Amino acid sequence: MSGPLLEAVGVSIQFGGLKALSDFNLAIHKGDLQGLIGPNGAGKTTAFNVLTGVYQPTQGEVRVSGQRVNGWLPHQINHLGLARTFQNIRLFRALTALDNVKVACRAQGALNPEGVGLGAKFRGAMGNYRDWWRAMLLTPGFQAEERELTEQAERLLEVMGLGHRRNEEARNLPYGEQRRLEIARALGTRPKVLLLDEPAAGMNTREKADLMVLIRKLRDDFNLGILVIEHDMKLVMGICEKITVLDHGETIARGAPAEVRSDRKVIEAYLGDSYLESQGGAA
Numbered sequence: 001m002s003g004p005l006l007e008a009v010g011v012s013i014q015f016g017g018l019k020a021l022s023d024f025n026l027a028i029h030k031g032d033l034q035g036l037i038g039p040n041g042a043g044k045t046t047a048f049n050v051l052t053g054v055y056q057p058t059q060g061e062v063r064v065s066g067q068r069v070n071g072w073l074p075h076q077i078n079h080l081g082l083a084r085t086f087q088n089i090r091l092f093r094a095l096t097a098l099d100n101v102k103v104a105c106r107a108q109g110a111l112n113p114e115g116v117g118l119g120a121k122f123r124g125a126m127g128n129y130r131d132w133w134r135a136m137l138l139t140p141g142f143q144a145e146e147r148e149l150t151e152q153a154e155r156l157l158e159v160m161g162l163g164h165r166r167n168e169e170a171r172n173l174p175y176g177e178q179r180r181l182e183i184a185r186a187l188g189t190r191p192k193v194l195l196l197d198e199p200a201a202g203m204n205t206r207e208k209a210d211l212m213v214l215i216r217k218l219r220d221d222f223n224l225g226i227l228v229i230e231h232d233m234k235l236v237m238g239i240c241e242k243i244t245v246l247d248h249g250e251t252i253a254r255g256a257p258a259e260v261r262s263d264r265k266v267i268e269a270y271l272g273d274s275y276l277e278s279q280g281g282a283a
């Protein structure tokens, strides 16, 4: 088996006196569909932010495809194959659905040098300058690239069931479709690993059920590793093969849904007695 696509090794992050994440470890391989759960404020989004370069860990190491990415910027980490969606939808609201996805496809296709430092910044700036001229002059190469990007973006909209929304502004889409558009946009960067932050939030039961099927399909069709933060236990337990449970920044359990569901610490911290009752009895 090849090495993990995404790895956190002993990652901690502190905000003032608050340890938001302590000694966090994680490994996502190709084909994994894992969940990250925990009560409000447990550190789930912080974990995503550390993994994607929004925050720098106070301790520990983050690796993407075996490459240490501490100190890298989010777009540089994205270029290595890590994409995410956000708990609070962050689309370009005034752009069409198609353009939202095209922006992501273009960002990945553009000269986007890996690494940190002045050399990478210089190469990036030169690439932008060159692309600007190609766009201004509408060179044949630029037009062919545009067609290719449009086709890619259209394919992703179709995959996410949004083909009919191609020309609608993102802000006019129903909430559930905005969430799916965020996933289409993340896929536009051609990731190897996808991090989904509460993808079903605000969806109705039917939409959630459809999303469960879709997430599995994305994993299979795109050969991805996926990590999902989700409060909806039915969704997490239904699709994830392995679940990590955080509480106050600590990892209190990890394992298959059945193990996690019956873990006393998890029940106390998160699921609560009402969950047990809804499941028809004790763990």
Ligand SMILES: Nc1ncnc2c1ncn2[C@@H]1O[C@H](COP(=O)(O)OP(=O)(O)OP(=O)(O)O)[C@@H](O)[C@H]1O
Residues within 6 Å of the ligand: 015, 018, 020, 038, 039, 040, 041, 042, 043, 044, 045, 046, 047, 087
């Ligand atoms: N930039 C920041 N500065 C200070 N404290 C922060 C920052 N980001 C997160 N925190 C704190 O870290 C802790 C973990 O927050 P986080 O958002 O990761 O929790 P969560 O598990 O995602 O919660 P929820 O389910 O409510 O989204 C919280 O106490 C939060 O207030």
